[in-house]
Amino acid sequence: MTKQDIIITYGSDAMKMTRALLDKIDIESLIPNKQASIALKPNLVVAVTADSGATTHPEIVIAIIEYLQAKGYRDISIVESAWVGDSTKEGFRVNGYNQISGRYKVPLVDVKDDSYTKKTVSGITMDVSDTILETDFLISLPVLKGHCQTAMTCALKNMKGCLSDRSKRLFHSLGLNRPIAALNAVRCADLVIVDSLNGDLDFEEGGNPVQTNRMFACMDSVLCDSYGASLMGFELEDLPYIQLAEDLGVGESDLTTANIIQLNEPSEEPVARPTGRANYLGRHTEPQSACSACYGNLVHALKRLDEVNRLKNVKQNICIGQGYKGVTDPSKVGVGICTRGLGKSLPGCPPKAIDMIKFIKELDK
Ligand code: SF4
Secondary structure: OOOOOOEEEEEHHHHHHHHHHHHHHHHHOOOOOOOOOOOEEEEOOOOHHHHHOOOHHHHHHHHHHHHHHHHHOEEEEEOOOOOOOOOOHHHHHHHHOOHHHHHHHEEEHHHHHEEEEEEEOOOOOOOOOOEHHHHHEEEEEEOEEEEEOEEEEEEEEHHHHHHHHHHHHHHHHHOOOHHHHHHHHHHOOOEEEEEEEOOEOOOOOOOOOOOEEEEEEOHHHHHHHHHHHHHOOOHHOOHHHHHHHHHHOOOOOOOOHEEEEEEOOOOOOOOOOHHHHHHHHHEEEEEEOOOHHHHHHHHHHHHHHHHHOHHOOOOOOEEOHHHOOOOOEEEEEEEEEHHHHHHEEEEOOOOHHHHHHHHHHHHHH
16 A cells, blocks of 8 residues: 555445455555554544444544454554543443453553643644554544544544643633644554545534444555545645644645545445434435435535535536436436536536535536
């Protein structure tokens, strides 16, 4: 795997998908020393289970531990810290990490109990976990989801769980963008495996999961977040910490240089219709056997349009799904290659939310 690669897989079996990613990554070429210390950093920002759209599916952690141990790696730990005011240990307990730790003999490190070293980048001084600083290879396991302050959270922001609570408070007082970039300049992940199975629509605490049934892997955290932004329908300007991290040399945001490796096709699976705040967006859609990756991207695209008050301009429902294969109807519009027989159709399988937004905006001209 190279820093330009983005490896993506679709499905609903997180363990199988993780193994497929690891096979393609060729982990032994990235970590040649079997004695290396390896830290897994999931997102357990709050003590809720992964079906909420807030936290990393523990099956991904299990699959990685089994894979690494089968290859002979022994020094593996799971490192995390919940947000200020929440208990990491409760997050570990709710998500079954105590059992994982016992079964695979992998220690759990609560960063809130760790020692820290002060690091300063761009005038921002922060307390960074010594476990994270001393680990040889850091595998970040973020959830791609919405965030109430930074709009989106993925690889770069997942590193915030490597700080003391005092530094987390400082980050919020500084508006998050500059500090997140600075933190990643101190230490960023060596490998990112993104849980994009059902990340939340707009809030890091979960509650409005949007099923997208995909995972992807990157070595470059900046490229990773740039790609995640396109999947959720954000422009880079919407997420200033990505450009700031690039300016500090953390990585490259230009997706035109990325090498996208798609391991399989999205498949038609029962789509869990969005609930709660996400549900009302569905009234603008006409799904027929849509793959969840496709439908989830459409939900995110409609959400972005709603945020700029453009949803009211969507006069026609957007067709989507494999049920439109072979259908010719000039009066309808749709997204995805399955709808190519309709009057207007956006190609792609699945199209990204950022492209869906442009397509839908064109419709009301
Ligand atoms: S274009 Fe069709 S096959 Fe491709 S992801 Fe969308 S619904 Fe699935």
